[in-house]
Amino acid sequence: MRAHFRSDVPIVWQGRHRPAEDPFRASTAPPPGASMSIRDHDLRISPTLSVNPPRRARRAATALIAATGLVLAGCTSTGEAGTGSSAAGQGVDVSAAVAAVKEASAVPAFQLQAPPVDMTKIAGKKVYVIPLSSQIPYVTAVDAEIKSVVEQHGATYLEFPNSGQPTEWAAGITQAIAQQADVIILSQGPDPKLLVPQLQQAKEAGIPVVLSHLYQVGEELPSEVDGLIAATTNVDFAEAGRLMADAAIARSGGAVNALIITSTEVAPSQSISDAVQATLKERCPDTCKATVENVPVADWATRLSSTTQTALQRDPDINWVIPLYDSMSLGVISGITSAGKTTGVDVASYNGTPDILKLIQDGGPMKVDVGESTAWLGRAAADQAFRLLAGQEPIAGGDVKTPLRIFTPDNVGEAGTPPQATLGYGDAYSSGYDALWTSGQ
Structure with a gap:
């Protein structure tokens, strides 16, 4: 946090x-x-x-x-x-x-073991992202990675910029429904308990919702939103x-x-x-x-x-x-x-x-x-969305296995000089997800 x-x-x-x-x-x-x-x-x-x-x-x-x-x-x-x-x-x-x-x-390894995703079913779909706040650079860095991989696979990336207010998140869901989105990503932790009416409307419209980076690994969804969130990416604080x-x-x-x-x-x-x-x-x-x-x-x-x-x-x-x-x-x-x-x-x-x-x-x-790596987090959220778009089951319990890395004087140079948010975590997340995202053959 x-x-x-x-x-x-x-x-x-x-x-x-x-x-x-x-x-x-x-x-x-x-x-x-x-x-x-x-x-x-x-x-x-x-x-x-x-x-x-x-x-x-x-x-x-x-x-x-x-x-x-x-x-x-x-x-x-x-x-x-x-x-x-x-x-x-x-x-x-x-x-x-x-x-x-x-x-x-x-440097963390890619530990996620999951069925491959048939990416031929992704092209032409609309992925609508509602960030926690567009004013937070860390959040925008995660969403930039989502945008990159969504567009790489022929889907359309749409985003609802906001300043972190629940009323804005609600308006974003309403807008996503109006634009006939195929999946909605609540990115980096908008609180779904504040969005129950809009989430119900999205469900009625047949639009699944992914919630990233809010709940603890192993934690059940709150009863208020159980059945309204199709997939999560969870963490262990x-x-x-x-x-x-x-x-x-x-x-x-x-x-x-x-x-x-x-x-x-x-x-x-x-x-x-x-x-x-x-x-x-x-x-x-x-x-x-x-x-x-x-x-x-x-x-x-x-x-x-x-x-x-x-x-x-x-x-x-x-x-x-x-x-x-x-x-x-x-x-x-x-x-x-x-x-x-x-x-x-x-x-x-x-x-x-x-x-x-x-x-x-x-x-x-x-x-x-x-x-932690913003690029890794972005791909984890996109992967759950891709699974839903392909008609597949998302990763159960949101246990997407995004890692931490300890930086000390011994290894901090690997984060760049000066350090950069995208460095220091290797590229296993890139090759790992690329291996899961297949042509369907």
């Missing part, structure tokens, strides 16, 4: 003014002595985390992404995990963490949490005192945070622990630095800060610097945003980022 700020919103630095930019991009560091606030910001949350099947049997609680209408609660909570009488004598399992990190650091914890354990020799910074109003946060803590408790119960601080997304610009600084001053032994989403990382790093902890405290996060991968390349506290 990513937090995105609209590009037309001014960012105000105390005593100075700059054109609107993403407040967490590396290029928007404040002038010396300035502090940052965001005025009249418009927050968009994009569920963009697609992961491969869990590498361990333990599965954290399922997570449902709230695509819009997030209530930005302002409370801060703390908690600890990883110590207690039940942990005594269990030792430290660094080797398992090292193995997990090694596996997830490699908790795996990112497990991998962040494993990376910290592996790089610290099993001695982790972590500060986890969450945003509890974002639905997957609980699952990810729980997975980090559970992994620390499982791997190193006697030598690892975690404290959790909540910073609502609306407060990222103003509170991430101070929350991090205060926590480090309260507990000087903290050696890892784990903000759950990597757009939080610049604020966290600012707090680390303000606390005078420029060495001895490392950062691990999740998303693989190119600007944050650049921080790994530059050196400093940023050491781990768990990323």
Whole structure:
């Protein structure tokens, strides 16, 4: 999941003014002595985390992404995990963490095993895409890949641009019906529970709907939309949490005192945070622990630095800060610097945003980022749509096996210099889907 700020919103630095930019991009560091606030910001949350099947049997609680209408609660909570009488004598399992990190650091393989799709039945069809928001670059990158493969196979790509409002998604479905679309893709997580009347109309019109990147692998569709969604592409948000914890354990020799910074109003946060803590408790119960601080997304610009600084001053032994989403990382790093902890405290996060991968390349506290491929996500969504258009069964349960990859100083160069969203994941997704998309002979 990513937090995105609209590009037309001014960012105000105390005593100075700059054109609107993403407040967490590396290029928007404040002038010396300035502090940052965001005025009249418009927050968009994009569920963009697609992961491969869990590498361990333990599965954290399922997570449902709230695509819009997030209530930005302002409370801060703390908690600890990883110590207690039940942990005594269990030792430290660094080797398992090292193995997990090694596996997830490699260029991912194409693991989807599914029947081939007869692509001769795709030509001439209309694929209508309704994105979560056309203002989110990550979402538009996914949709660009959908467009590419749809047109490559002779179908027509149509899209309903929008700013992420449920009323716009509803209008998009209505427009798709009017244009006699053959399949609709709700791309990157529009909430179908807000679209039940329109989804019923699409079903009555005989138009199947694919929902991408909203639900946890293994999670059933909500009862409100069961029977209205023909196929999904699902993810395992908790795996990112497990991998962040494993990376910290592996790089610290099993001695982790972590500060986890969450945003509890974002639905997957609980699952990810729980997975980090559970992994620390499982791997190193006697030598690892975690404290959790909540910073609502609306407060990222103003509170991430101070929350991090205060926590480090309260507990000087903290050696890892784990903000759950990597757009939080610049604020966290600012707090680390303000606390005078420029060495001895490392950062691990999740998303693989190119600007944050650049921080790994530059050196400093940023050491781990768990990323994903927009091109892979786009092909996964298109594949489900193609199966429906060909009159075939979609992949059951939406388990399309899109992977994560851990980036560290050891392999971040493979993401490009500077990093690019389309690099670092190899090309197995391209050859893998091409092999599934056949001529029908």
